[in-house]
Amino acid sequence: QSALTQPPSASGSPGQSVTISCTGTSSDVGRYNYVSWYQQHPGKAPKLMIYEVSKRPSGVPDRFSGSKSGNTASLTVSGLQTEDEADYYCSSYAGRTGVFGGGTKLTVL
């Protein structure tokens, strides 16, 4: 039940693309295609942005995309906008429980 590993910070200028990684193990990210990504603004509840590695819930812009290779999942935000500045968390199914990453603070310069 160790937390997934994310970089603590990432940044990009408006219009650019940024990719955030999320590294787990063969017991979670590597084993299941149940990786999700959440966006959280200060003082707010998390918002689901990606589920099942690469699927977007209704209403999430297609600027947000997800992928996975082995034990590492990634979230890419294209065409960065100022409102994308937030904390991002990955999570994975781990066989009965869930596990989150430590979070990445995305700064839009």
Next chain:
Amino acid sequence: EVQLVESGGGLVQPGGSLRLSCAVSGFTFSRYWMTWVRQAPGKGLEWVANIKEDGSKTYCVDSVEGRFTISRDNAKNSLYLQMNSLRAEDTAVYYCARDDPGYAAYNSWGQGTLVTVSS
């Protein structure tokens, strides 16, 4: 409209107990797994516990095993988290979330309730 509303948070002394509730509306509660997630002040999200649709299966993170119990009352559309032997490190905002879509994906969250463990 899907709504989840947590309550029951507050200040409690170390070693004390607290029961959190999550009242849901806008969907058929008995059809979904439900999960508690917490977030310590200034820290990241931590998965705490989940419960099957009918309450027959529950799982929790090692750090709360034996101290926290998740339960539900489908007739009352309510989810609960009984927290005993509370420690300072349990201080956090506790969110309830609906497991949907898919495994360990949460598209519906409550606003959270703050639990502070301090003497």
